[in-house]
Amino acid sequence: MSGAAVLAGLGTFVPPRVVTNDQLSLTLDTSDEWIRTRTGITQRHWVDPGTATGDLAVEAGRRALTAAGSDAVDLVVLATTTPDHPCPATAPEVAARLGLPHVAAFDLAAVCSGFVYALATAAGAIAARTATRVLVIGAETYSTILDPEDRTTSVIFGDGAGAVVLRAGEPEEPGALLAHDLGSDGSLKDLITVPGGGSRLPPTAAEKPGPRPADSYFQMQGRPVFRHAVTRMAASSQAVLDRAGWSADSVARFVGHQANVRILHAVADQLGMARDRVVVNLDRVGNTSAASIPLALAHAATEGLLAPGEKVLLSAFGGGVTWGSTALVWPDIPVG
Template sequence: MTGRPRTDRAAVITGLGGWLPPRVVTNDDLAAHLDTSDEWIRSRTGIARRHVVDPGTGTATLAVEAGAAALKSAGGGDVDSVIVATTTPDRPCPATAPQVAARLGLGAVAAHDVSAVCTGFVYGLATAVGQIAAGIADRVLVIGAEAFSTIVNPRDRHTAVIFADGAGAVVVRAGAPDEPGAVGPCVLGSDGDLADLITVPAGGSAQRSTGRPAPPEDHYFQMRGRDVYRHAVERTTAAAQTALDRAGWRAADVDRLMPHQANARICAAVAERLGIGPDRQASNIERVGNTAAASIPLLMVDAAAEGSLAPGDRVLLAAFGGGATWGATTLTWPVLPAV
């Protein structure tokens, strides 16, 4: 599915915030109990360290911290809607977003979750675009938040070394399509035939309805790495190129490619296919790992804070995740308060 706002009301980014739990796990920490090493992890993923939640900390806590920072960046005030993109809700039922809205003191606003795994933030941003274009909302808080360490098998070196926890958020407001910060054409897609590519097999209605207990490993995240690499590169590149075409941009116009931080090799392959050089690629995977739905907003926070993302920069966002899902969009970076 592809689409763009059908009115002159665009969703304009006006606030940005992120939060990482304070506990840091290095590659050497993982090598102490896994058959791996710092060199093995770095060479295959580009990751050196990651943040993980302490016991008892759920996704809502991360989302509240990031949401509060984004609201402060946007100058405070209320929003009409809260969207939380996550694969790790605090509970299967109810959604996490209403709790986040309540803890942020936002009152009885609309609030719901989006489940698209690593594409979740792009899907959530596109949902906010639709709400604003339709006149349903004037201001929307979009949060990508994950406590992914809680669903990763700590004994699986292929996933435990990659995934991490954190949250990033943006506030978008109604504005004009030609304003800096206006979200451009959104390109979204999915392929349910690839559902087993990235999955937690147990815990849902399909497994529960059997009446039989699932093997312990089926309660953890599972991923077919080689297949994920191929589909992620192909689908992310195609979605990004479509977003560029619909925005009337060329790859040469892009100042910053900001892909989901899945794996350093995937990001590099996508950039190469698009013709975007290393000097125009944003990356923070080395120090935060793969934070799934939180990845892109956390990347924006880091790039803005370190000065590699400046007002007026043309930005391309793109992601691939479980479902399988993928998505991309464009924007010209606005002037925002320091984050």
């Protein structure tokens, strides 16, 4: 085998609790119309108290393994911004709960670009023959880090998990990851951030009684994020198209990070791609950060929007800031 990474199985999970725009309007200065017109979101799923990111990751991972027809992998990579604990990483426990107690496992933090970064990382492990089968998971519980009084973030994000199994194969096979592009710009780190809780601003306030400190919540500067997301996703997507030798017209589906429908359409416009090729499921699940691309892929596959043999372009932008894209030909695989 040449060491190409080939998509072998896909699984997803969202918590059962649905939170509608109308429900949020009861406690926030917002409305269903305001949220829909600015984001395209109508509802999102949030975990109940006591449910953690690792719980969602385990369920999505189990479904992906079942879809792939094997529970044997050499590596587990978990992309997340909301780990169960600051230390240790969540991935080793997820692996153990999946019956994979001795495999390599680690977390990857690239915020909303996390799943694309994890795909490239897993593909590199397969190319280096460090692994022959890799479980890649994107899982988030953003509801646990949102300021309940901030309508600019609380209305956008949802919880969920998506996972894929990659196996070693040939680049000519359907499902092979054909090209990657990754990038970052740390000078823009303050655009998307949770300021507190790290070594820069330790969580000493959490030990004191009283309200949760504001620096422990997720914060985002919406307008510049929109601008940079469109620019970076479009440029990264074009770089991947060039490396794959594809034209934008040849791509059947653009599956971008599900942050905002206006961002997705703007990226398609810059690429010269018809908007009807853009996969959108954020209206049902919101922005699920690292989980958004696998959730969107599963939606497209189960709704008949993806057919085996079609060219698919993935792209994302997230905190850091980070961005990345991947190209593949869709395989004939089950979705769990």
